[in-house]
Amino acid sequence: xxxxxxxxxRTHKRIVAIASRxxxxxxxxxxxxxxxxxxxxxxxxxFYKHFKSRDDLVAEAVGSAFGTWKRQTDAxxxxxxxxSSAKLIDDxxxxxxxxxxxxxxxxxxxxxxxxxxxxxxxxxxxEQIRNDIDxxxxxxxxxxxxxxxxxxxxxxxxxxxxxxxxxxxxxxxDEPLSRExxxxxxxxxxxxxxxxxxxxxxxxxxxxxxxxxxxxxxxxPERNSSFASLSTSYSTRRTLTRSPSITKYEARRSxxxxxxxxxxxxxxxxxxxxx
Numbered sequence: 001x002x003x004x005x006x007x008x009x010r011t012h013k014r015i016v017a018i019a020s021r022x023x024x025x026x027x028x029x030x031x032x033x034x035x036x037x038x039x040x041x042x043x044x045x046x047f048y049k050h051f052k053s054r055d056d057l058v059a060e061a062v063g064s065a066f067g068t069w070k071r072q073t074d075a076x077x078x079x080x081x082x083x084s085s086a087k088l089i090d091d092x093x094x095x096x097x098x099x100x101x102x103x104x105x106x107x108x109x110x111x112x113x114x115x116x117x118x119x120x121x122x123x124x125x126x127e128q129i130r131n132d133i134d135x136x137x138x139x140x141x142x143x144x145x146x147x148x149x150x151x152x153x154x155x156x157x158x159x160x161x162x163x164x165x166x167x168x169x170x171x172x173x174d175e176p177l178s179r180e181x182x183x184x185x186x187x188x189x190x191x192x193x194x195x196x197x198x199x200x201x202x203x204x205x206x207x208x209x210x211x212x213x214x215x216x217x218x219x220x221p222e223r224n225s226s227f228a229s230l231s232t233s234y235s236t237r238r239t240l241t242r243s244p245s246i247t248k249y250e251a252r253r254s255x256x257x258x259x260x261x262x263x264x265x266x267x268x269x270x271x272x273x274x275x
Contacts (some may be wrong), residue, residue, distance in 0.1 A: 017064065
């Protein structure tokens, strides 16, 4: 009986699936063609019936690992509960994902190696990164729902933090430190988004005692570029009301609002709730 096209396609997909999992587990150079074909129940000679070269397999295997967030978003929309950025963060930065790279994100598992692959693989990765940034921008878009430059900046920061944190959590040999990386980055990302919502929703209040800490951390606000950048974002929309016990910085919606200034903002004011 001849080898049908359907059977060949099924075999091809099996090889790609195995390679995708094993590359994410062991690295692109961590497993050879002979071992991959053996795991697929085939001989090395059969490899070239499916792929012109190892680079072709790498491109297909890496590409098949993409699109997880899009599938999550589509599934959530079908269920009537749109995917939130907080849930995406929790689903990504957890120990189950860390311990199972073979079924996880290809970027946190392979980004440095993808940078050294052929043109086809890098092109696929570039397109996927663009798609992921666009998807994240939709989750963290500005309060008016526009995917503007600020939303794109937030998305790039979020994407980079997620991939970097997972890569570091896997790299360290200290289990408590690995968990700390995952938990700290997840908590900080969600706190930054919560802070932004507070700012946009009408105002954030600081005990007057914290103003000294702000000035101490930032130096002279007129000469400190970081503080000046933060202040300028609100220069036309800031209201200061002083009393013996409270100072109010009220920031309303502004297209110039830059989420990338929030790390400085959050670092200085995070202890406020405990004052």
